[in-house]
Amino acid sequence: MNILDIGSLTPVFTVWLAGSFAVDILIAICMLSILHSSKSNFGPTNNLIDQLMIRVIHSGAITAVAAGVELILYLTMSQTFVHDTPALFLGKLYSNVLLANLNTRQKNDDTYSSGVISSRQSKQTTSLPFMHFESRGKRSDGSATALHYPKSPPTHQAAKRIAPTSRFTPSYLRMTVQHFILQISYRPIDVDLFRREALVHGLENFTSSVGLGDDANVKQVCKYSAAMAELSYHDHDFECQLQIAKFTWYMIYIDDLASTMLLALQNYQRKSLAGIPDEDPVFRAFSEHLSDMYQFWDAIPANCINCATLEFINGCILEALEEFQNLKLSPVSSSWPYFLRTKTGVASAYAFMIFVKSAHTNLTDFTQAIPDIARFIDLTNDVLSLYKEELAGETANYIHNCAAVQQKDVVQVLQDVSLEALSCYHRVSSFLKLQENEKGLQAWETFVNGYVGFHLSQERYRLRELLEGTQM
Template identity: 30%
Template sequence: MNQLTSPVQEQPQLPRFGREPASHFEDTQKLESFLRPLIKSFVKDLGYEKPTRIDKEVYWSKLHERAAETGIPHAKGTHSHSCLEVGGLYAIACLPNHPLDVQIYVGIYTWVAIVIDDTASHQLADYERFHERFAAGEHQPTCVLENWAELLRSTFKYWEPIIANFIIASSLDFLNACILESRSEFLSLIPTKGSRNFPWYIRSKTGVGDAYAYFTFPKGLFPDFSSYVEVVPDLSKFFCLANDILSFYKEEVAGEDANYIHRAAQQEGKNVREFLKDVITETLSAFHRICVVFEDRELERQVLNDYILGYVTEGITHDEPRPEGIRPPSRALDAFVESIASEMGLNP
């Protein structure tokens, strides 16, 4: 019987998956010249238009009340408070016409997810046993993890049981991926040429795309999941990849290469710039497939438009610093992307 062999020793060694700083981009001006038309075209192809400014005093009041109930410290001026504002802004911008309780849930969920992503590497011992304790119904050892467990349990209040199950599964995968990316074995992992799909596997977990896709369709608005479930794979992919597209400039300037675009380009043996073009094409294709599914479904099409509009708004009209990863891209962006919004007349 013939045996399969792999010429591992002949392969060029790929960079490890750990968060090693990349070399600084050789020419920021050239990078801007390359990216500017791509991002303009990407935003235009989405059919993006300048949104109306949202003023939701009741929402913000209720959100901060709910945040206080969690017991998670978030005094003004702290990183946690900034993360809360990010989560709150995401929910109200992307789900502007959703029920208030759903908006608050998504805002708090996003806040806690950001905190988890930022603290996992420092509290591995507590985080690694979250799933075991969650399955056994045991109390979690930290305030953040206990609130995460409660958020997952309360998912059934707002989404159909089968959809809530998917949201919980995506959320558990996210936490596990945060743990994985913090483990020394992962940080020292040197990928082989055979692991072509591994970068997307990791990105799909850290992006929590399935959960955020399902957040679009609470049971109070969509009692029949058959009206939207077909779009979830593409909507999930859209959220992950749109984030990476809009965050590309800042990460390049910062010399960050521990991200999906760099990892996948390396696995594909492609230039990073050319691979970015492929990612933009793939993201737009996913968006257009969703539009086909919702062509004759007015409510679904409207919430999709609201979501995409809010998501991209948060990506091109703000430049406040924010953590990386699963978050909507806005506050990880910079004056460069802000300038594109200004040129297109999209700043509020």
């Protein structure tokens, strides 16, 4: 074609070039709109969306500017081939933008799952399925502190958030939790309000007897502990439920005040073994409480409950020690997260509590299931706690620790933990069926249903918010 004839094609070229320019701008605007509408109150996801929006602006601007320059040159210098200059590299520019986006995505994934991170970027998230409280003031005798709800942590204590992968969104977490709940055949529980109030009253009488008085926040812990006992051990008699509720209260007390009474905790076991009465009335009552375990469970289960309790105290001490505050997780210490989890979860104690001696006299009918029950308790709490921890930016937990040492992203670890918890559930059920232990199977299913119901019913886990609009 003669160069002089190009003018006859001006309308066609103009529409083509203007269309390319407009489409680049339109694609960028649509992507920004979609990304912005995907934002929620899920902080880590919002950080990732912000990064993606910046990337869209950068990549869209490059190609749009190139298309715009070509359009301007064509309209002003259509009788020459100058406008072909940007056209020659426009295709390569699109290809390079695509490769740059892919490389950046890979870099983000590597950053998310790489290397060594601090296991104590903030105060260690409690491994217990309990509410977190912190110390406030002293009791009337000056020997111990009360409990209270913490306010927002100081900025310097805020956890450093690890950017999740693009799949780790509230929708994905909702799907995981829904699948988990469906797999265990969860059924809503009819709460025994009269029993619940009686448990709360019993706990409040106990806290008054050890000098904690009428602190409103202590009463809230009593309600929380009563809910755990009444829901998870729904068919146990009242005295046994009160024993479990009191045990739960003690676990919260020790977990949240460990850093303020390290020396007392370190000396507790030595004093107990030596028969030396503790100066603190709470610890004196705690020793009596542990000895009462033998009223409800046979010697071996009661011994195991008490051993798990002492292990829990050691775990709390480890977390509170200054040298562990900034402990770096090494990729080769793959067993450490689970070791710490078993120390601070006191799950085996709650596992043995399922089988009271009044109904389960033969230890061989259930003891082989205890390891899987304990693991189920820990991992279920990890799955059902993750939503509220992600909202708070907390990364010092079992799932994030595993992601660090296993060189995996949190999504993959969440999948692994959820599937392992379900495997434990099915193994326990299968074992009890093979043993033809109908009472044990019923006690196990009651516990599982109540334990999950406990998480769903407590506002601190925010699962109602996560599952809003579903049939859960």
